[in-house]
Structures are given as structure tokens and as C-alpha cells.
Amino acid sequence: MKNILVPTDFTGTSDLALAWAKYITKNYLNDGLEATIVLTHVTQPYIPDTTLPTGEVGAGIMAAQEMEDVGELNLRELAEQLEREGFRTRIETRFGSIDSEIVEVADELQPDLIVMGRSHIDSFFDWLAGSSAADVAMTAHCPVLVVPTLEEGKHHPVRLETIAYATQLEFDENHILRPVVDLARRFQSNLRLVKIKALNQPNVYDDRQFLDQIEAEFGRNRFAEDTVDADNVAEGLTKYIHRHQVDLLVMATRERDFLSKLLNPSLTKRMVLSSDVPVLVYHAKENY
Structure with a gap:
């Protein structure tokens, strides 16, 4: 960078x-x-x-x-x-x-x-x-x-002690995780992979499939894995951020067609607009 x-x-x-x-x-x-x-x-x-x-x-x-x-x-x-x-x-x-x-x-x-x-x-x-x-x-x-x-003019401290990466564990995310892992390594941050289990979120594939993929490339000791139950993803992420004193939330957004955007506004955008901590947005290459 x-x-x-x-x-x-x-x-x-x-x-x-x-x-x-x-x-x-x-x-x-x-x-x-x-x-x-x-x-x-x-x-x-x-x-x-x-x-x-x-x-x-x-x-x-x-x-x-x-x-x-x-x-x-x-x-x-x-x-x-x-x-x-x-x-x-x-x-x-x-x-x-x-x-x-x-x-x-x-x-x-x-x-x-x-x-x-x-x-x-x-x-x-x-x-x-x-x-x-x-x-x-x-x-x-x-x-x-x-x-x-x-x-009231408050702001989050400028630091990177804890980074949370919001994941669905529903598609290959290694290409997004590479710069995130590099960022965590550079700043010696604790990196946490966070999946929010909510009724409105798809859960098609076995999480272990993608966790194995992630661990094979980056190593098991590079990050912690957390699963949180919540009514919706935005609420779950917000509570997690406060509970774990997260300094940076990393999210991936994927390109969608007009109808998808109309029926289901982007979770990433909602978090960008509502999060109390900085949000780092990466763009996945795949479309859906």
C-alpha cells in the first residue's frame, strides 16, 4: 500500500x-x-x-x-x-x-x-x-x-490492535483475506474471523470447507474464529464490535444486479453508514 x-x-x-x-x-x-x-x-x-x-x-x-x-x-x-x-x-x-x-x-x-x-x-x-x-x-x-x-465530536482511537473480518463462509474469500492478513501482520493486530448466524442469511455450505481453505493458506494461528447468533447480521456485528473492542471492521462487497440491490440493500453499505468503528471495504471479483 x-x-x-x-x-x-x-x-x-x-x-x-x-x-x-x-x-x-x-x-x-x-x-x-x-x-x-x-x-x-x-x-x-x-x-x-x-x-x-x-x-x-x-x-x-x-x-x-x-x-x-x-x-x-x-x-x-x-x-x-x-x-x-x-x-x-x-x-x-x-x-x-x-x-x-x-x-x-x-x-x-x-x-x-x-x-x-x-x-x-x-x-x-x-x-x-x-x-x-x-x-x-x-x-x-x-x-x-x-x-x-x-x-458530540467523539471518535474511535486511531489504532489497529484488533481487526474483525466479517465472513459468510459461503464462497472462496482467500483473495480478499490476503491483504487483510498482510495488514494484520504489518500492524501486529489480532485478526478475528466473524460469522453472524441470522435467519435472513444463507447457510448453504459447510463452514468447515472454507475454514480449511483459509487455514491451508494462512495457517491456523493467524486468526481466531467466532460465530455469533443474532436476529440480523448488522445487529450481530455491532454487538460483536463493542464486546471485543474491535478497532477495524473489514467487509467484502460483491457486485449485484439492480433487482438484487432493490430487494436487499447492501449489508456492507448499512455497516458503513452505522458502524461506530472504521470500516474497510474490499470488492470481491465474483458476481452473484
């Missing part, structure tokens, strides 16, 4: 994401590896108010241009601060829709990881609207780490 993309809007939420990016990057730098933090800021386009006189539209466009200039200036200042701290940086400014522009930057630069902050969601309408972080996590073609901002 040598290039980390960090979108920022210069708020406390972005500051938390940057703290995690610095924490991860510093580990690579300490090992003598080169690593770059790519800072990006997206200015949203001006949407004219049709109730205003026509002459006001030009003023709105000028204001949007000023916001773009201010954003670039702030981005440069942030990059200079990081370089004084010993980090290598690059900046990218964009104009447009936040989530789509971030994904476009990621497609262009091919970072190893995107780290984004997620604002506190405290109402049904916030949940319904979702967040740019969740949208990026579900559509980007690289791993995405979403760092939540909790109520």
Missing part, C-alpha cells in the same frame, strides 16, 4: 480520515518504503436558484469559482503541513459531484487505498440520503476505509 487517496472538505470529519491515513502511511515509511498521501478536494457546481433574477446567476457562478480557488489554496496549505511532518504528498482538485469525482480520481491514479470520513448520521433522512463516503465505498475499484464521526 504505497499511495493513499484522502478526499477532504477541511472539516473535523476529514481530519479524522487524515489521521488514519497518516497512521497507515507512517507504518510504511518506518519500514523504509515510499508512500504518498494524495489529497483531493471536490468543489460542487453552482445550482442556480430559479426564483432569483437572472442577473444573480452570474454572481453565483463567480462565488463557485471563488470556492474552488479557496479549496485549492487550503489543499496546498494542508499538503505543505504534511510535508513538514515528513510525508510525501500530491494534490488533486476537482469540480463536480463529490462521489463521482472521487471515484474518477481513483480510476486515474489507481491508489492502493481511499480513506474517507463519514459524518454522524442521526436521523432517518440522513440515512436515506446516505453519504458520499458510503457511495464511494460501494463504487470505487480499490479498497475504501470509511472513518465515522461520532456524536
Whole structure:
């Protein structure tokens, strides 16, 4: 992991994401590896108010241009601060829709990881609207780490003592587990494989089949295995995170067709929007 993309809007939420990016990057730098933090800021386009006189539209466009200039200036200042701290940086400014522009930057630069902050969601309408972080996590073609901002300005400590990997044990996950195991090894973290047994979750294959597959490649002592009974997976994972003081939840999302998404909204996205701890999202290659 040598290039980390960090979108920022210069708020406390972005500051938390940057703290995690610095924490991860510093580990690579300490090992003598080169690593770059790519800072990006997206200015949203001006949407004219049709109730205003026509002459006001030009003023709105000028204001949007000023916001773009201010954003670039702030981005440069942030990059200079990081370089004084010993980090290598690059900046990218964009104009447009936040989530789509971030994904476009990621497609262009091919970072190893995107780290984004997620604002506190405290109402049904916030949940319904979702967040740019969740949208990026579900559509980007690289791993995405979403760092939540909790109520009253609280936040989870920046550490990786315990990593929980949510598994169904219903398909081959070794290709996703490889970078997770590497992450746990690099930070000397405790890695726990967690399966939530819920009525709405399929249980087609024998768990032992896939556990044997995992143990054959990574070794039995690399992780702990936990099975939790719960009414639903999201509830089970949330309780498990609190009970075991998990620092990072890792989840895999798989591409699904439109009807599947409509009938069964992504569990991964629900956890990205609700988790009190950072969620690292990987994308499985298989479709279903």
C-alpha cells in the first residue's frame, strides 16, 4: 500500500480520515518504503436558484469559482503541513459531484487505498440520503476505509490492535483475506474471523470447507474464529464490535444486479453508514 487517496472538505470529519491515513502511511515509511498521501478536494457546481433574477446567476457562478480557488489554496496549505511532518504528498482538485469525482480520481491514479470520513448520521433522512463516503465505498475499484464521526465530536482511537473480518463462509474469500492478513501482520493486530448466524442469511455450505481453505493458506494461528447468533447480521456485528473492542471492521462487497440491490440493500453499505468503528471495504471479483 504505497499511495493513499484522502478526499477532504477541511472539516473535523476529514481530519479524522487524515489521521488514519497518516497512521497507515507512517507504518510504511518506518519500514523504509515510499508512500504518498494524495489529497483531493471536490468543489460542487453552482445550482442556480430559479426564483432569483437572472442577473444573480452570474454572481453565483463567480462565488463557485471563488470556492474552488479557496479549496485549492487550503489543499496546498494542508499538503505543505504534511510535508513538514515528513510525508510525501500530491494534490488533486476537482469540480463536480463529490462521489463521482472521487471515484474518477481513483480510476486515474489507481491508489492502493481511499480513506474517507463519514459524518454522524442521526436521523432517518440522513440515512436515506446516505453519504458520499458510503457511495464511494460501494463504487470505487480499490479498497475504501470509511472513518465515522461520532456524536458530540467523539471518535474511535486511531489504532489497529484488533481487526474483525466479517465472513459468510459461503464462497472462496482467500483473495480478499490476503491483504487483510498482510495488514494484520504489518500492524501486529489480532485478526478475528466473524460469522453472524441470522435467519435472513444463507447457510448453504459447510463452514468447515472454507475454514480449511483459509487455514491451508494462512495457517491456523493467524486468526481466531467466532460465530455469533443474532436476529440480523448488522445487529450481530455491532454487538460483536463493542464486546471485543474491535478497532477495524473489514467487509467484502460483491457486485449485484439492480433487482438484487432493490430487494436487499447492501449489508456492507448499512455497516458503513452505522458502524461506530472504521470500516474497510474490499470488492470481491465474483458476481452473484
